[in-house]
Amino acid sequence: MNPLTAVSRAKISRVNIRSVNIRSVGISSLSAIGHIRPSRTQASKVQTAPSVKAPSVKERAKTEQLDIEQHTAILEMGVAIWNQWRVSEPFTIPNLQNADLSGLALENVNLAKANLRGTKLDRAYLYDADFQGADLRGASLNHAVLIGTNFCKANLSDACLAHAYLAQSDLSSSNLTGATLTESDLRLALMAKATLANARIADADMTESSGLTPLQVESAKDAHLALLPADLKYLPEASCLHPKEATKERQEEKAILEQTASNQDSQKQGSSVALSPASSSIVPKVVQALDPSFRRLAV
Numbered sequence: 001m002n003p004l005t006a007v008s009r010a011k012i013s014r015v016n017i018r019s020v021n022i023r024s025v026g027i028s029s030l031s032a033i034g035h036i037r038p039s040r041t042q043a044s045k046v047q048t049a050p051s052v053k054a055p056s057v058k059e060r061a062k063t064e065q066l067d068i069e070q071h072t073a074i075l076e077m078g079v080a081i082w083n084q085w086r087v088s089e090p091f092t093i094p095n096l097q098n099a100d101l102s103g104l105a106l107e108n109v110n111l112a113k114a115n116l117r118g119t120k121l122d123r124a125y126l127y128d129a130d131f132q133g134a135d136l137r138g139a140s141l142n143h144a145v146l147i148g149t150n151f152c153k154a155n156l157s158d159a160c161l162a163h164a165y166l167a168q169s170d171l172s173s174s175n176l177t178g179a180t181l182t183e184s185d186l187r188l189a190l191m192a193k194a195t196l197a198n199a200r201i202a203d204a205d206m207t208e209s210s211g212l213t214p215l216q217v218e219s220a221k222d223a224h225l226a227l228l229p230a231d232l233k234y235l236p237e238a239s240c241l242h243p244k245e246a247t248k249e250r251q252e253e254k255a256i257l258e259q260t261a262s263n264q265d266s267q268k269q270g271s272s273v274a275l276s277p278a279s280s281s282i283v284p285k286v287v288q289a290l291d292p293s294f295r296r297l298a299v
Helices: 003-018 025-035 040-045 057-076 080-086 214-218 243-268 277-281 285-290 290-298
Strands: none
Touching: 057 080
16 A cells, blocks of 8 residues: 555544534543543532432421321221221321320221320220230320220330220230239230239239239239239239248238237236247237237247
């Protein structure tokens, strides 16, 4: 090939490349073939995404309050509409925190996994309702009808259930720590693995409850005042003693009182009877205070 021809062809190719309209081709296509590389400022503009501002505390509280008002309004429309909404929104957790639902008829309502902290449900009719896994901490359910209700794995710590009708309800694996169950009806209720630590169960009817263990009952308050199943051991009144120790203590006190009475009779007849060393060592202070003559004999 003639050298002049080769030089002329090279000049023509350079002219053709320079004459290309760069704007029409685009920076990305030219950079792909290696002729033009984008500048650093252009690359940063392309790669960086717009920053999303996190909502403030006030905005989150406002949104939560709107959810509570919206969910409360749906529930007040009726159980049928509420349960239908729960089916259509399976991933939405109902928020009814601190809502006032007292006296409502909510039979068969689906409140599983709902946020019911501090909610007022006093005297509400909740027959066969579903509270499985719900958060009911500090909720008020005094005098509520809860027959057949499902409270399995629900958190009822510090909740008030005084005079509530909980017959045939499922409280298995529920958390009743610090809850008030005074004079509540728990007949035929399932109590397996329920936590009753510091729960107030005075005058609660638990005679036919199933799944209760002595450890559960002993962890509660006023357990000696509750109506317990027959298979549970007797719990002494306001005592930390083991039941066997408490029974032994009562037998010893009874024996001392009987001996005190016999000593008083013998003193009247002019005779003196000495006490046994065992009885004199366990003389209750109450008996000593009430019977001065017995105190002299014990000395």
